[in-house]
Amino acid sequence: MVATNLKAETMKLMDKRSDMEAELNIIIERLCQPGGPGLSGNLLDSEGFPRSDIDIPTVRADRHRLAELRSNHKDITEKINQNIELLHSAKLTPTTAAVADSGTKDQVLSTGTSLSVNNPVVAMDVDLVLSRPFAMVDEINEASPAAEDGLQLGDQIVKFGNVEIGENVLQRLAAEGQEKQGQAVPLVVMRQGSVINMTVTPRAWSGRGLLGCHFRVL
Numbered sequence: 001m002v003a004t005n006l007k008a009e010t011m012k013l014m015d016k017r018s019d020m021e022a023e024l025n026i027i028i029e030r031l032c033q034p035g036g037p038g039l040s041g042n043l044l045d046s047e048g049f050p051r052s053d054i055d056i057p058t059v060r061a062d063r064h065r066l067a068e069l070r071s072n073h074k075d076i077t078e079k080i081n082q083n084i085e086l087l088h089s090a091k092l093t094p095t096t097a098a099v100a101d102s103g104t105k106d107q108v109l110s111t112g113t114s115l116s117v118n119n120p121v122v123a124m125d126v127d128l129v130l131s132r133p134f135a136m137v138d139e140i141n142e143a144s145p146a147a148e149d150g151l152q153l154g155d156q157i158v159k160f161g162n163v164e165i166g167e168n169v170l171q172r173l174a175a176e177g178q179e180k181q182g183q184a185v186p187l188v189v190m191r192q193g194s195v196i197n198m199t200v201t202p203r204a205w206s207g208r209g210l211l212g213c214h215f216r217v218l
Helices: 002-031 056-102 105-118 120-130 169-179
Strands: 135-140 156-160 185-191 194-200 213-217
Touching: 002 056, 135 169, 156 169, 169 213
Parallel strands: none
Antiparallel strands: 135 156, 135 213, 156 185, 185 194
8 A cells, every 4th residue: 555655746846847857947048038038148248237038026026926936846856766766675575475485496586577567556667767867858959960960949858879877977978979979879758647768869060069958956
């Protein structure tokens, strides 16, 4: 019962996070539209006066809301991850009990197989772990390799080449891009709650970097 309730709670949290991501995407696209101020661009002109080509109060409100959403998104992601770890514990407990009851290796293996295939909580747990993103695209330059290859604002990176969730992901992403320059790199992203498989090719272009986009660690 506890595992079932935890599963339901986790699914609700994931739905809530998806709603946050949708709002994040809208704000990011609005700020980064052609002629817009971007996520951190100057709101003053070259003479130090407020820019007349943008609605400064709206931009400030958008940036404030973006900061709130990012903070809330981090908190809810941490809660989801905690629930996933608890679900892992729920998966291991029946196996331990089976070891005590069965007394034979064959029976333990049989029980373990049954758990991994038939237990819906375990299956959902595995799916969550395999789909955990570690970074989000929060800025893309026009005509960049990332834009031309189909990356979009708000895409959450699950896997980039050999890079998956873990420590020092930005450094590992940069190293992977350098190593695979000029090659099509397999990429798995979460977009609006769906898992998308695609490829991007890190390459030199007229702008900075090999992809022309900015990743934010989740």
